[in-house]
Amino acid sequence: MKNFPNVKVVDHPLAQEILTTLRDKNTGQIAFRKGLVKLGRLIALEIARTMDYQEVEVETPTGMKAKGIKLTDAEHVMIVNVLRAAVPFVEGMLKIFPAARQSIISAKRIEEGIAAPNYNFRIERNYSKISKIYPNDTLIVADPMLASGCTLLAVLDEVIRDNHPKRAVIATVICAPLGIQRIRDKYPNIEIFTVAVDDGLNDHGYILPGLGDAGDRAFG
Numbered sequence: 001m002k003n004f005p006n007v008k009v010v011d012h013p014l015a016q017e018i019l020t021t022l023r024d025k026n027t028g029q030i031a032f033r034k035g036l037v038k039l040g041r042l043i044a045l046e047i048a049r050t051m052d053y054q055e056v057e058v059e060t061p062t063g064m065k066a067k068g069i070k071l072t073d074a075e076h077v078m079i080v081n082v083l084r085a086a087v088p089f090v091e092g093m094l095k096i097f098p099a100a101r102q103s104i105i106s107a108k109r110i111e112e113g114i115a116a117p118n119y120n121f122r123i124e125r126n127y128s129k130i131s132k133i134y135p136n137d138t139l140i141v142a143d144p145m146l147a148s149g150c151t152l153l154a155v156l157d158e159v160i161r162d163n164h165p166k167r168a169v170i171a172t173v174i175c176a177p178l179g180i181q182r183i184r185d186k187y188p189n190i191e192i193f194t195v196a197v198d199d200g201l202n203d204h205g206y207i208l209p210g211l212g213d214a215g216d217r218a219f220g
Contacts, residue, residue, distance in 0.1 A: 004180050007192045008046060015042045019173065019195045023211045033088045033218045036144060036173070040092025043171050043193050047140065048074060048096055075099055076136045076166070080159055082107055082143040082151070083127075085215035090142050093171065100140075103130045105158065107151050109205070119148040119178060119205050130159060139165040144214040146172045146194070147207050149179035156187055167191065173214070174198055176207045 021027050022035045051073035060066050077100040081090045084106075094100060105128040109121035133139060141159065146152055152170060160168065170183065170192045178201060183190060198207050211217070 004177075004184065004192075004197070006184065006188075006190065007175070007180060007194065007197065008050075009197060010043055010046050010193065010195050012042060015039060015195050018042075019211075022173070022217075023209065025212070027217075029217065029220045036085075036088040036214070036218055037092040039173055039195060040089040040142070040171070041095045042092075043195070044093040044096035046193055047138070047169060047171065051138065073138050073166075076134065076138060077101070078103060078131065078133050078137045078139050078165070080105060080130075080139070080141045080155065082141065082155055085144045085213075085218060086142045088218055089144050089171070089173070093140070093142060101131050103159070104128065105130070105155050107155050109148070109151055119150070119201060121148060121150040121205065123150055123154040125154065125158070128158060133159070133163040133165050135164055135166060137165040138167045138169065139163075140169045140171050142171045144173040145207060145210075146170065146175040146179040146183070146192070147201055148176070148205050149182035152179070153182060153186060156183075156190070160187070169193060174207055174210060176201050 018035045018038050051071055053069040053071045056070045057065055057067050077097045079090055079100045080103045082105055106126045107123055109123055168190045172194045175194045175197045200208055202208050
């Protein structure tokens with residue numbers, strides 16, 4: 001697998017086991033959706049591992065003092081939910097970041113049979129509700145699949161256009177090298193957290209070996 005700067009692959013055995021279940025064509029709708037929830041939680045844990053914190057001191061029930069930490073960045077998280085496949089994925093992330101604010105964007109590529117020239121798909125955006133993003137925010141754009149990169153680039157263009165968060169992160173389950181490269185070319189400082197970087201895309205722009213259409217499999 002090619003190494004990409006700013007790409008963190010969550011290689012935890014549990015995450016890889018869940019991904020294996022999602023890849024299996026025999027996995028049903030309920031199990032698939034639950035798997036996305038679990039992976040959302042695990043990826044959020046990996047993001048939390050990289051957040052800034054401050055040292056604190058607390059008093060225990062025994063009357064003793066104990067040193068610990070406060071994850072300060074976790075108090076300033078904005079999650080952009082890319083409808084519809086990201087809904088269960090974000091559900092898992094909120095288990096780790098319960099104070100996170102949310103924004104919603106409905107964005108999908110226009111299916112035109114064989115992949116558009118060079119996989120440059122037209123993107124349809126039907127609805128967006130973007131909450132205010134602050135300079136101390138960790139912005140997390142959540143979408144289970146990063147294939148050609150066209151959809152996420154359209155989302156990033158809208159979200160980041162007039163905003164300057166402390167960090168910008170893409171959370172996804174599976175990536176294709178083309179999508180990663182396109183994100184890096186336009187937004188080189190964005191970090192990507194994923195469970196797998198797959199081989200590439202087929203003639204229709206779907207990730208190979210992939211796991212099929214995440215939205216269809218999660219919602220039926």
